Amino acid sequence: MKQTVTRNGVGAWTTRKYDHEKAVGTLAFTDDLRFGPELLHARAFRSTKAHAEILSIDVSEAMKVKGVVKVVVGENFVHRFGLYLHDRTPLAIGKVRYVGEPVALVVAETEEAAEEGMLKVTAKYRDLPTVFDPIKAATDNSVLVHPELETYEHVPFITPFPGTNIANWFRIRRGDVEKAFAESEYVIEEAVNCPQIAHGFLEPHCCICKEELSTGNLTIWSTAQSAFALREIVATGLGYPLSKIRVIAPPIGGGFGGKAGMTVEALCLAGAMDPDIKGRPVKLYIPREEVMLTSWVRQAYIAKIKLGIDADGKITAIKNNFYFDTGISAEYGANPVRSAGYSSTGCYYIPNVWTDSYAVYTNKPFGGAYRGFGLPELMGAMEVVIDIAARKIGMDPIEFRLKNMLRTGLPTCTGMPMNAHSLDTIVEKIVDRVKLKEKEPATRKGWVRGKGFALALKAPAMPADASSSALVKILGDGGVEVLAATMDMGQGAYTAYAQIASEELGIPIEKIRCYYPDTQSHPYDWQTVASRSCWSMGMAVKRAATDARDKLLALYSEYWETPPESITIEHGVVKCKAKGKAEQLDVRVQNGFPMPSGSFVGGPIIGSGTFVPPDVVNPDPETGQSPKSVVHFTVGAVGIDVEVDPATGAVEVNKVSAGYDIGKAVSPMNVRGQIEGGTVQGISAGLMEAMYYDEHGKLLTPDFTDYKIATSVDVPGEVDAFWEETPEELSPYGNRGVAEHSMISPAPAINNALFDALGIRIHTYPTGRERVYKAIQEKKRGETDIWEYPYALEQSYKNAVKEWK
Amino acid sequence: MKRDVNFILNGRPVTLSVEPRTTLLRALREYGVTSVKRGCEEGECGTCTLVIDDLAQKSCMVLALEVEGRSVLTVEGLVAPNGDLHPLQQAFIEEGAIQCGFCTPGMIMTAYAFLRKNPDPTESEVREALAGNLCRCTGYIPIFRAVIKAAKTMRELGAHPGAAR
Numbered sequence: 001m002k003q004t005v006t007r008n009g010v011g012a013w014t015t016r017k018y019d020h021e022k023a024v025g026t027l028a029f030t031d032d033l034r035f036g037p038e039l040l041h042a043r044a045f046r047s048t049k050a051h052a053e054i055l056s057i058d059v060s061e062a063m064k065v066k067g068v069v070k071v072v073v074g075e076n077f078v079h080r081f082g083l084y085l086h087d088r089t090p091l092a093i094g095k096v097r098y099v100g101e102p103v104a105l106v107v108a109e110t111e112e113a114a115e116e117g118m119l120k121v122t123a124k125y126r127d128l129p130t131v132f133d134p135i136k137a138a139t140d141n142s143v144l145v146h147p148e149l150e151t152y153e154h155v156p157f158i159t160p161f162p163g164t165n166i167a168n169w170f171r172i173r174r175g176d177v178e179k180a181f182a183e184s185e186y187v188i189e190e191a192v193n194c195p196q197i198a199h200g201f202l203e204p205h206c207c208i209c210k211e212e213l214s215t216g217n218l219t220i221w222s223t224a225q226s227a228f229a230l231r232e233i234v235a236t237g238l239g240y241p242l243s244k245i246r247v248i249a250p251p252i253g254g255g256f257g258g259k260a261g262m263t264v265e266a267l268c269l270a271g272a273m274d275p276d277i278k279g280r281p282v283k284l285y286i287p288r289e290e291v292m293l294t295s296w297v298r299q300a301y302i303a304k305i306k307l308g309i310d311a312d313g314k315i316t317a318i319k320n321n322f323y324f325d326t327g328i329s330a331e332y333g334a335n336p337v338r339s340a341g342y343s344s345t346g347c348y349y350i351p352n353v354w355t356d357s358y359a360v361y362t363n364k365p366f367g368g369a370y371r372g373f374g375l376p377e378l379m380g381a382m383e384v385v386i387d388i389a390a391r392k393i394g395m396d397p398i399e400f401r402l403k404n405m406l407r408t409g410l411p412t413c414t415g416m417p418m419n420a421h422s423l424d425t426i427v428e429k430i431v432d433r434v435k436l437k438e439k440e441p442a443t444r445k446g447w448v449r450g451k452g453f454a455l456a457l458k459a460p461a462m463p464a465d466a467s468s469s470a471l472v473k474i475l476g477d478g479g480v481e482v483l484a485a486t487m488d489m490g491q492g493a494y495t496a497y498a499q500i501a502s503e504e505l506g507i508p509i510e511k512i513r514c515y516y517p518d519t520q521s522h523p524y525d526w527q528t529v530a531s532r533s534c535w536s537m538g539m540a541v542k543r544a545a546t547d548a549r550d551k552l553l554a555l556y557s558e559y560w561e562t563p564p565e566s567i568t569i570e571h572g573v574v575k576c577k578a579k580g581k582a583e584q585l586d587v588r589v590q591n592g593f594p595m596p597s598g599s600f601v602g603g604p605i606i607g608s609g610t611f612v613p614p615d616v617v618n619p620d621p622e623t624g625q626s627p628k629s630v631v632h633f634t635v636g637a638v639g640i641d642v643e644v645d646p647a648t649g650a651v652e653v654n655k656v657s658a659g660y661d662i663g664k665a666v667s668p669m670n671v672r673g674q675i676e677g678g679t680v681q682g683i684s685a686g687l688m689e690a691m692y693y694d695e696h697g698k699l700l701t702p703d704f705t706d707y708k709i710a711t712s713v714d715v716p717g718e719v720d721a722f723w724e725e726t727p728e729e730l731s732p733y734g735n736r737g738v739a740e741h742s743m744i745s746p747a748p749a750i751n752n753a754l755f756d757a758l759g760i761r762i763h764t765y766p767t768g769r770e771r772v773y774k775a776i777q778e779k780k781r782g783e784t785d786i787w788e789y790p791y792a793l794e795q796s797y798k799n800a801v802k803e804w805k
Numbered sequence: 806m807k808r809d810v811n812f813i814l815n816g817r818p819v820t821l822s823v824e825p826r827t828t829l830l831r832a833l834r835e836y837g838v839t840s841v842k843r844g845c846e847e848g849e850c851g852t853c854t855l856v857i858d859d860l861a862q863k864s865c866m867v868l869a870l871e872v873e874g875r876s877v878l879t880v881e882g883l884v885a886p887n888g889d890l891h892p893l894q895q896a897f898i899e900e901g902a903i904q905c906g907f908c909t910p911g912m913i914m915t916a917y918a919f920l921r922k923n924p925d926p927t928e929s930e931v932r933e934a935l936a937g938n939l940c941r942c943t944g945y946i947p948i949f950r951a952v953i954k955a956a957k958t959m960r961e962l963g964a965h966p967g968a969a970r
């Protein structure tokens with residue numbers, strides 16, 4: 001019998017925690033915290049060279065600026081940091097590797113003085129040869145971005161190749177692809193590429209660090225998605241015990257992966273830990289035009305995919321070659337490469353698989369975590385190649401997908417059986433809602449209309465041992481505090497946790513509060529990434545709430561002298577029908593219950609819960625095979641209806657329908673928010689977003705004037721977000737991750753729709769107005785494909801595809 | 806050299822002492838009104854939007870000295886003296902129009918100024934009106950719903966809460 005009753009438990013449509021504070025403007029973000037006149041401000045002086053030896057740095061003029069306290073350079077702070085691979089120093093040491101790399105940190109009494117001081121620092125360099133093309137970097141070792149790669153520490157599940165620019169090489173080897181190709185009716189080989197893109201969160205990075213003078217203890221306030229991972233990376237880099245570092249993570253203004261791991265904090269510490277500064281808090285606010293230069297963006301990629309298909313339209317073999325341009329650091333970027341690799345048959349069952357997925361160093365700002373984590377990259381290519389293949393063999397692209405679908409129980413590319421899902425139901429609904437099988441006339445005069453479709457899939461990409469823990473405290477007035485170190489950066493984690501606690505405790509959601517992470521008060525959680533929180537931390541919160549409930553029932557059982565099974569908690573009232581009792585939770589749950597003897601039993605009720613995935617094994621480094629490589633896959637699909645103006649190349653989205661099998665919607669308001677928001681972000685990425693550089697490696701698109709993201713007028717006319725609920729076996733309520741997934745496949749769906757509209761295949765993202773216009777012109781010249789690889793001298797798509805080994 | 810600037814902030818007269826180069830955004834944040842956010846300080850993102858004499862403005866593009874004698878309204882000022890939320894704030898909460906919340910104050914102020922001019926807008930007018938305020942989380946869709954809903958509530962109330970300020 002269920003012993004709890006509540007209105008806003010799991011599955012209820014309820015408003016979100018902290019939205020009130022956000023709506024009235026009182027929620028304090030990191031930049032809103034005040035530290036008084038002791039606070040110092042830091043600003044980075046950055047490299048103007050993409051690859052150069054630093055001959056000298058002159059700080060003398062900067063030190064003359066009124067208010068400048070100190071200028072710190074790389075030699076003053078020699079520590080190497082990284083999540084998976086320790087390849088990053090906060091300040092350049094000896095040489096610079098990209099335009100924008102911090103070379104010196106000016107610390108001053110005011111932000112204005114720090115800026116003025118920064119403008120007065122000068123440096124002399126000796127140019128080194130550069131490499132910007134990831135294919136060249138991977139295949140020709142004449143320029144090494146990290147000649148010291150051999151000396152960098154890394155986790156066992158990534159494989160860097162010292163003496164090359166390859167920071168990680170992930171492989172899948174299953175069956176015999178060459179034999180299967182030889183026996184195939186059709187062999188199709190195609191390539192797709194995409195430049196770096198940026199998160200575009202609206203709150204720039206901001207960090208305040210303070211070293212306590214006498215103890216040397218560090219406190220870090222930062223715009224961090226993952227307080228505990230940040231603490232661990234800093235501790236490892238400094239060689240400090242965890243107990244010397246406290247990380248406080250105030251609410252953040254969007255993350256999307258761009259504030260995961262450690263981002264700008266070590267740079268701030270270089271100031272705060274300086275012998276002349278320590279004792280005073282130092283604030284490092286990253287101006288908008290430096291955000292893309294200071295922390296990671298999404299890696300650029302080039303994907304070549306070769307398919308072998310039999311006479312029935314069954315895919316028998318796949319050979320994947322993925323080059324991820326990870327810029328100058330792969331400390332985080334090594335892992336999306338792996339994530340794409342271990343999902344590299346997409347939503348399809350393919351018996352013979354050969355995958356090489358590389359993270360390649362180049363002299364550019366660095367790539368790392370971004371919503372989708374390797375999968376928008378993989379699916380951006382694969383769903384286009386699948387579409388091309390279907391058309392080439394004369395099959396309907398949707399029938400081709402259904403025929404090869406990775407159905408429940410079939411092995412993924414790593415060999416693990418696919419979890420339960422109802423992807424075919426989703427496909428059916430989208431085909432119907434976007435009328436994918438109907439050709440409709442354009443609604444705008446002189447325009448052409450096309451429809452496109454793409455599947456999506458993603459597993460939480462995390463180490464096998466990513467764990468979570470939570471505490472649930474029942475207060476003396478029947479209120480509840482949930483301590484779960486997830487960062488609620490808008491995805492709605494705290495609302496979901498409050499719903500879970502309400503469900504398990506029978507206490508109204510209004511009385512439940514979740515707090516933003518502080519490593520000093522919260523129990524451990526690995527990171528707020530990977531769409532893992534509502535699942536992994538969800539398990540911990542559910543266990544903690546259940547533990548608290550059991551303790552509460554045991555106390556009332558003793559107090560009322562009745563078995564715990566006879567007690568219920570309904571809307572915060574503890575009841576026992578048999579005994580005719582009904583009592584509000586009150587101070588006794590804190591102080592103890594009075595017993596007939598006059599003494600007290602009980603005391604504050606604290607429930608605890610922990611979780612680590614019990615059965616995940618990292619893939620074999622040689623073959624990529626594993627009995628269970630990831631916890632689960634969430635699948636879905638996107639259907640899109642677009643119109644193109646052939647005169648200008650303008651693209652308008654009439655309608656998009658996106659559905660995902662999420663197992664169970666714990667917090668439907670937030671699930672809808674994630675699907676709607678990610679869909680628009682994915683459309684924005686597909687249609688308008690790219691980071692462009694000049695020939696010297698200088699970023700040309702550092703701010704929102706040049707780096708366009710979707711505004712309100714770019715939103716499709718109709719956005720249909722939906723979900724199916726095929727429960728996950730090992731899960732708090734059957735739920736699977738959903739937050740990243742909506743970003744994965746809008747771009748390839750648009751690509752396929754553009755082919756449908758125009759009859760020419762665009763192999764390069766973004767597929768915005770300019771490129772679409774070019775495609776229309778190429779089509780007039782009789783071309784069937786257009787591709788624009790920024791580093792290729794040879795602009796012929798067909799030749800370039802053949803050249804890549 | 807600092808100079809004084811006198812203006813009405815959320816219905817209350819204030820005097821701030823500022824450098825001539827100080828933006829209204831930085832002056833207000835320094836004073837303690839932090840609902841105006843620093844998203845770009847280049848007039849691109851809209852997170853610092855507030856209303857000056859009925860006109861939505863990006864406060865990073867206004868010098869503090871320029872508001873001498875004028876009336877400045879931020880999202881804090883939309884809350885009624887009894888603590889009741891403005892219909893826009895309420896609708897943003899109810900419609901799930903808020904995720905990270907960083908764009909929210911500016912977005913609400915743009916919508917507020919817009920609805921004063923156009924109390925019964927179509928969705929396409931709402932889309933146009935909000936085009937200067939970026940939101941990366943929600944895809945704007947629930948924001949459109951919220952503004953339409955708030956407009957309806959405000960028409961039904963027949964009054965314009967916050968208008969007195």
